[in-house]
Amino acid sequence: MSTIKLDPVTRLEGHLKVEVTLDANNAVASATVAGMLFRDFENMLLNRPPRDAAFLTQRICGVCPVPQAVASSKAVEKIKGFKPNLQGLMLRNLIQGANFLDSGITHFYHLSLLDYIQGPQMSPWTGGYTQDLRFNATDTQTLTNHYLSALQIRRKANEMAAIFSGKLPHAANIVPGGVTALPSATEITNFRNYLNDIQSFISSTYQSDVNMLASAYSDYYNVGTGYGNLLTFGVFDTNTSGSLLFPAGTVINGTVGAFSEANIKEYNKYSYYSSPSGQAPASGTTTASYGKSGAYTWLKSPRYNDTPFEAGPLARVWVSGDYRNGVSVMDRHMARYVEMSKLVSNMQTWLDQLTPGASGFTNIGDPVSGSASGLTEAPRGAIGHWLSVSSSKISKYQIITPTCWNASPMDDAGNPGPVEKALIGTQVADPAQPVELLRIVHSFDPCTGCSVHVMSPDGVEMSKFVVQPLGK
Amino acid sequence: MRINRRDFLKWSVAAVAALKLEMDMDKLNTVMAAETDPPVIWLLGSGCSGCSISTLNVTNPTTIEDVLQNKISMKYDSTLMAASGESAMQALENAANQYNGQFILVIEGAIPGGASKNNCIIGEQNGVPLTMYDAVLKYGPKAKYVVAAGTCASFGGVAAAAPNSTGCVTVKSLLSGKTANPVVNLAGCPVNATVMVQTLLDLILTGVPSLDSYSRPTKYFNRTVHSVCPRRETEEVSQPGKYGCYEEIGCKGPGNLSPCPSLKWNNKQGWCIQSNYPCIGCTSPAFPLNPVISVSSGD
Numbered sequence: 001m002s003t004i005k006l007d008p009v010t011r012l013e014g015h016l017k018v019e020v021t022l023d024a025n026n027a028v029a030s031a032t033v034a035g036m037l038f039r040d041f042e043n044m045l046l047n048r049p050p051r052d053a054a055f056l057t058q059r060i061c062g063v064c065p066v067p068q069a070v071a072s073s074k075a076v077e078k079i080k081g082f083k084p085n086l087q088g089l090m091l092r093n094l095i096q097g098a099n100f101l102d103s104g105i106t107h108f109y110h111l112s113l114l115d116y117i118q119g120p121q122m123s124p125w126t127g128g129y130t131q132d133l134r135f136n137a138t139d140t141q142t143l144t145n146h147y148l149s150a151l152q153i154r155r156k157a158n159e160m161a162a163i164f165s166g167k168l169p170h171a172a173n174i175v176p177g178g179v180t181a182l183p184s185a186t187e188i189t190n191f192r193n194y195l196n197d198i199q200s201f202i203s204s205t206y207q208s209d210v211n212m213l214a215s216a217y218s219d220y221y222n223v224g225t226g227y228g229n230l231l232t233f234g235v236f237d238t239n240t241s242g243s244l245l246f247p248a249g250t251v252i253n254g255t256v257g258a259f260s261e262a263n264i265k266e267y268n269k270y271s272y273y274s275s276p277s278g279q280a281p282a283s284g285t286t287t288a289s290y291g292k293s294g295a296y297t298w299l300k301s302p303r304y305n306d307t308p309f310e311a312g313p314l315a316r317v318w319v320s321g322d323y324r325n326g327v328s329v330m331d332r333h334m335a336r337y338v339e340m341s342k343l344v345s346n347m348q349t350w351l352d353q354l355t356p357g358a359s360g361f362t363n364i365g366d367p368v369s370g371s372a373s374g375l376t377e378a379p380r381g382a383i384g385h386w387l388s389v390s391s392s393k394i395s396k397y398q399i400i401t402p403t404c405w406n407a408s409p410m411d412d413a414g415n416p417g418p419v420e421k422a423l424i425g426t427q428v429a430d431p432a433q434p435v436e437l438l439r440i441v442h443s444f445d446p447c448t449g450c451s452v453h454v455m456s457p458d459g460v461e462m463s464k465f466v467v468q469p470l471g472k
Numbered sequence: 473m474r475i476n477r478r479d480f481l482k483w484s485v486a487a488v489a490a491l492k493l494e495m496d497m498d499k500l501n502t503v504m505a506a507e508t509d510p511p512v513i514w515l516l517g518s519g520c521s522g523c524s525i526s527t528l529n530v531t532n533p534t535t536i537e538d539v540l541q542n543k544i545s546m547k548y549d550s551t552l553m554a555a556s557g558e559s560a561m562q563a564l565e566n567a568a569n570q571y572n573g574q575f576i577l578v579i580e581g582a583i584p585g586g587a588s589k590n591n592c593i594i595g596e597q598n599g600v601p602l603t604m605y606d607a608v609l610k611y612g613p614k615a616k617y618v619v620a621a622g623t624c625a626s627f628g629g630v631a632a633a634a635p636n637s638t639g640c641v642t643v644k645s646l647l648s649g650k651t652a653n654p655v656v657n658l659a660g661c662p663v664n665a666t667v668m669v670q671t672l673l674d675l676i677l678t679g680v681p682s683l684d685s686y687s688r689p690t691k692y693f694n695r696t697v698h699s700v701c702p703r704r705e706t707e708e709v710s711q712p713g714k715y716g717c718y719e720e721i722g723c724k725g726p727g728n729l730s731p732c733p734s735l736k737w738n739n740k741q742g743w744c745i746q747s748n749y750p751c752i753g754c755t756s757p758a759f760p761l762n763p764v765i766s767v768s769s770g771d
């Protein structure tokens with residue numbers, strides 16, 4: 001049995017390592033996925049006022065900071081029994097939506113496309129694998145040109161968000177109580193001009209490019225299929241009564257089911273933690289145990305009904321009924337396009353609902369005590385913050401990010417994480433250029449700055465981080 | 473060591489032929505320009521990639537497409553590069569050796585140190601994990617210039633916030649006395665794109681800019697936010713979300729040196745105070761305080 005180690009996996013946020021073993025026919029027999037950075041955010045949040053969390057948790061990820069601020073703000077608001085007014089909800093939708101558009105464009109063009117084309121013949125675009133490049137020179141040139149024009153579109157999505165958020169990355173004003181911007185008529189028009197440009201790019205360039213990819217690589221509808229279980233917490237309020245553009249739900253064997261937060265537990269048999277495994281996030285504890293026998297990652301394994309579930313755009317559009325083809329590398333790319341197309345059009349509607357000069361913020365102050373969760377979606381999937389407050393200070397904070405679901409290690413029952421499962425069985429044509437593995441990993445859009453299970457509030461220091469291949 | 477134009481063109485033609493791509497002489501000329509431009513190596517430590525994303529957003533003095541194609545040669549950048557795994561790590565090593573003493577090393581994020589060095593591993597070289605700590609020590613002394621991108625790399629920032637159980641240290645402290653030129657701290661959470669890119673161009677064109685006592689370029693960090701805030705003369709308000717001056721509710725603008733009021737963010741579409749929230753002082757060595765900001769709880 002031979003081994004392939006990819007460390008680092010580039011073109012994603014953060015530090016990720018993938019290792020697989022191949023059988024005699026060069027099919028992946030086993031796979032491990034590990035995050036390589038540990039940052040200790042949950043401990044850092046302790047004894048701070050709850051309003052600090054929206055600012056600090058955004059700094060978990062510069063690619064999708066907005067959903068962290070929204071999840072954190074929602075948790076505080078839930079303790080206070082408060083929901084922002086329509087103006088506040090629409091402003092959050094527009095800022096979070098802009099972050100989705102930026103992240104989605106970046107993912108397709110700048111993080112994924114180089115797995116399928118040879119980019120410009122200069123650094124940093126040289127040195128990639130040249131295995132299985134299927135586009136002719138003309139199409140390669142077209143996609144390369146779009147790679148460059150997409151740099152402008154993703155930048156514009158950030159600029160659009162900044163009109164209402166102050167800046168990106170790391171929005172200035174998404175806080176418990178709403179959003180503090182007071183959008184003027186001029187700013188609303190400015191936002192719309194940006195939105196029109198981005199919508200036009202999505203409906204023309206992006207649509208044709210993703211279809212071209214799906215056509216040239218149609219076999220990738222059968223690669224990286226994984227478990228087929230999908231999970232979403234739901235996102236984008238369409239009114240003040242809790243209706244969502246993309247509702248919460250689960251998908252098992254193609255069938256949509258209801259989502260219940262109570263079914264989430266985290267396991268850590270294969271993670272560097274000695275604390276009890278199988279706890280709900282609100283009551284879980286985390287005691288570091290570097291070098292623990294059999295463990296190979298700092299990520300825990302969040303599971304739903306003790307089963308691995310995949311998070312991301314595919315989960316959202318399947319549950320909402322907008323796309324129900326299958327679960328695979330190419331379905332993940334198609335789902336992202338379908339979602340962005342729907343999102344950008346709904347952002348036009350939300351923009352219409354803004355009232356110039358009206359406030360979307362209520363000064364609710366900090367809660368004195370209580371516990372609540374804040375659930376929403378990042379571009380790459382379900383994100384949850386679990387907050388406890390005591391004497392007006394954070395006494396407990398737990399975060400489960402999308403990449404925790406996707407890039408988790410085996411759970412206590414030995415079920416591999418979703419990315420690991422998606423890798424297993426993959427045929428690698430040339431082990432010296434295992435581009436198939438990159439295509440699978442990138443289709444999940446991993447973000448390991450946020451994936452590393454930041455530690456629990458019991459204050460145990462984790463002093464070491466290790467890379468240890470799974471011994472096979 | 474730079475390859476000459478003829479060798480490069482020969483190599484390019486061979487590469488193009490090998491890949492069965494169509495030849496485009498204009499494009500090759502552009503490539504030639506870029507490949508001989510000053511090499512940059514960008515390493516990510518304990519950070520969020522926010523400084524990378526911010527840099528991609530640059531519009532002033534130019535856009536990122538222009539920077540990458542015509543201004544610098546980005547030899548290693550794990551967020552953007554085509555190569556992965558072993559070939560990525562080889563590209564890093566090769567660039568540092570080939571351009572020893574000539575390249576610019578950009579470091580994003582703080583650096584887990586002490587017993588926590590292994591909290592951040594950037595990849596494997598020859599089967600051995602390379603910690604960010606060792607990578608900075610290995611490549612920092614080979615660089616002509618070292619740039620700390622963002623507040624985490626400059627001052628520890630959020631990465632080193634109390635209790636800093638990951639033992640994060642700054643670029644300047646780790647490389648003290650080991651660099652050819654003073655480390656340049658480009659504070660900000662994230663770094664402002666103009667500050668980042670213009671500083672790279674300044675280093676290439678004129679060398680290390682004038683620095684303040686925190687090693688920040690005085691060109692950008694010479695005035696407090698408050699001293700040039702357009703709301704300085706407006707009525708003080710008692711909570712965020714209202715138009716006015718936030719000095720009485722804890723705004724960090726009076727003590728925070730930052731170019732935000734003039735450069736703003738995202739192609740000048742916004743900045744924090746314009747969005748009706750006080751300055752949280754993210755370019756300050758003390759960021760993030762506990763609390764981040766002492767906004768009064770309301771009235």
